[in-house]
Amino acid sequence: MKQQLTIIKVGGKIVEEEETLQQLLKDFTAIPGAKVLIHGGGRSATKIAAQLGIESQMVNGRRITDAEMLKVVTMVYGGLVNKTIVSRLQAEGINALGLTGTDMDIIRSHKRPVKDVDYGFVGDVDAVNGALLSDLIQKGIVPVIAPLTHDGKGNILNTNADTIAGETAKALAKYFDVTLFYCFEKKGVLQDADDDNSVIPYINEEAFKQYVEEGVIVGGMIPKLENAFNAIHAGVNKVVITLASAIDGKSGTIIEK
Amino acid sequence: MKQQLTIIKVGGKIVEEEETLQQLLKDFTAIPGAKVLIHGGGRSATKIAAQLGIESQMVNGRRITDAEMLKVVTMVYGGLVNKTIVSRLQAEGINALGLTGTDMDIIRSHKRPVKDVDYGFVGDVDAVNGALLSDLIQKGIVPVIAPLTHDGKGNILNTNADTIAGETAKALAKYFDVTLFYCFEKKGVLQDADDDNSVIPYINEEAFKQYVEEGVIVGGMIPKLENAFNAIHAGVNKVVITLASAIDGKSGTIIEK
Numbered sequence: 001m002k003q004q005l006t007i008i009k010v011g012g013k014i015v016e017e018e019e020t021l022q023q024l025l026k027d028f029t030a031i032p033g034a035k036v037l038i039h040g041g042g043r044s045a046t047k048i049a050a051q052l053g054i055e056s057q058m059v060n061g062r063r064i065t066d067a068e069m070l071k072v073v074t075m076v077y078g079g080l081v082n083k084t085i086v087s088r089l090q091a092e093g094i095n096a097l098g099l100t101g102t103d104m105d106i107i108r109s110h111k112r113p114v115k116d117v118d119y120g121f122v123g124d125v126d127a128v129n130g131a132l133l134s135d136l137i138q139k140g141i142v143p144v145i146a147p148l149t150h151d152g153k154g155n156i157l158n159t160n161a162d163t164i165a166g167e168t169a170k171a172l173a174k175y176f177d178v179t180l181f182y183c184f185e186k187k188g189v190l191q192d193a194d195d196d197n198s199v200i201p202y203i204n205e206e207a208f209k210q211y212v213e214e215g216v217i218v219g220g221m222i223p224k225l226e227n228a229f230n231a232i233h234a235g236v237n238k239v240v241i242t243l244a245s246a247i248d249g250k251s252g253t254i255i256e257k
Numbered sequence: 258m259k260q261q262l263t264i265i266k267v268g269g270k271i272v273e274e275e276e277t278l279q280q281l282l283k284d285f286t287a288i289p290g291a292k293v294l295i296h297g298g299g300r301s302a303t304k305i306a307a308q309l310g311i312e313s314q315m316v317n318g319r320r321i322t323d324a325e326m327l328k329v330v331t332m333v334y335g336g337l338v339n340k341t342i343v344s345r346l347q348a349e350g351i352n353a354l355g356l357t358g359t360d361m362d363i364i365r366s367h368k369r370p371v372k373d374v375d376y377g378f379v380g381d382v383d384a385v386n387g388a389l390l391s392d393l394i395q396k397g398i399v400p401v402i403a404p405l406t407h408d409g410k411g412n413i414l415n416t417n418a419d420t421i422a423g424e425t426a427k428a429l430a431k432y433f434d435v436t437l438f439y440c441f442e443k444k445g446v447l448q449d450a451d452d453d454n455s456v457i458p459y460i461n462e463e464a465f466k467q468y469v470e471e472g473v474i475v476g477g478m479i480p481k482l483e484n485a486f487n488a489i490h491a492g493v494n495k496v497v498i499t500l501a502s503a504i505d506g507k508s509g510t511i512i513e514k
Contacts (some may be wrong), residue, residue, distance in 0.1 A: 048332075052308050071337055075305075078355075079336020080328055083405065083413055087359040091411035098359045102344040104354045104398060148340065154348035156340055172514060256457075 005176035010167035012040035026046035041081035101149030109149035130171030173235030182243035183253025262433035266422035269297035298338035366406035380414025387428030430492030445510035446491030
């Protein structure tokens with residue numbers, strides 16, 4: 001039997017505000033066994049970019065990353081947000097290691113080709129070095145991954161944290177019995193968008209298709225769930241979509257085969 | 258016989274300008290065997306702080322680091338400068354890993370006590386985890402270390418890169434035959450400050466004392482050399498003070514017992 005591994009993806013909002021960060025650190029520390037944290041940082045990037053006189057341009061919820069914005073996200077995601085989390089986890093006795101995809105070549109990507117939109121220095125993931133990450137995790141190290149990858153040609157690329165979480169979970173499924181948590185601002189996938197308590201407890205692929213047909217699951221939740229099923233098909237044991245404060249696995253929407 | 262290890266400390270200026278960075282990457286890549294890079298980033302920090310409306314205050318060449326400045330150096334040293342170097346080294350086929358002292362608890366420090374000057378969030382190094390660094394290096398990984406440490410209580414501390422280099426060299430001397438290069442803007446320690454070619458090729462402790470007595474070695478070079486002898490006494494094989502473009506070890510001032 002493979003060892004359990006919990007991978008938590010949290011959005012920027014949670015790690016950027018002291019109160020929610022404190023709660024996350026407490027909850028994350030309480031997770032037994034091997035674990036990985038993947039974080040965003042978009043709000044801080046937007047704020048610091050604005051202070052530097054750089055305007056944030058978003059298309060379909062994704063950041064347009066020109067050369068100047070790339071410097072900002074490299075500073076904010078790889079430096080400020082990542083190292084703040086790592087130092088705080090160290091204080092909790094967690095042997096955290098902050099990483100971007102370029103460190104030890106753990107996540108290789110390519111610059112997204114320009115179709116309708118030129119996203120700039122944005123990466124689509126090609127490969128996650130699961131063997132190396134597994135090796136670190138086996139040693140008791142807890143990787144804390146910022147949403148930055150590289151192309152192997154000297155370029156850092158801004159990369160969606162949900163995608164990094166999914167790809168990392170898939171790469172580690174060979175070595176561990178992986179549960180992946182996508183944390184967001186709701187308790188889970190909702191049956192009724194207006195009722196925060198109408199969480200759908202389990203979704204399999206068949207139910208997902210039906211929910212989409214019925215218009216119950218719409219918008220940004222569709223790619224999130226497609227990502228989840230994609231991870232499940234690649235060997236990830238379980239995906240949970242829930243609040244960051246519910247990473248004890250006792251609530252949220254569980255996605256299984 | 259222990260394996261050779263080369264530790265290179267370069268100042269901010271070298272890694273912040275494209276031309277000198279390119280040369281450094283080329284020279285660093287050419288160093289055979291195990292290696293570690295330790296970098297500064299002060300100029301970029303000053304520039305970005307200014308753009309954010311934060312004034313840089315220096316006392317005796319050291320940066321006063323209040324809470325806002327700590328955010329800047331965490332972003333710039335740990336994010337922008339560190340990850341830029343790492344991604345560029347990866348493109349050269351070097352398996353670089355960007356680290357700050359908080360990552361895997363590799364460099365523990367304490368906040369400098371306030372005496373005449375309150376330097377703020379500045380760390381004095383207590384311990385470098387040589388065993389862990391050695392383990393990574395043995396695996397072919399090249400640590401690239403930013404001048405940030407932590408106190409184990411959740412605080413990142415701004416830390417002098419020369420000190421980090423010296424302490425890292427000392428901690429690794431147990432595992433390797435260490436040569437430490439302090440790179441700066443001169444060819445070496447000069448006999449005559451006005452003659453850039455008057456490099457003193459070798460200095461031992463006795464000669465050092467004499468040079469100081471005679472007023473040949475003055476100012477900031479005195480603590481640099483004291484650091485060097487300190488490293489030598491702790492088992493470091495050789496310290497070289499030279500230009501970043503001379504890390505082939507064929508020029509500069511060599512400090513030995």
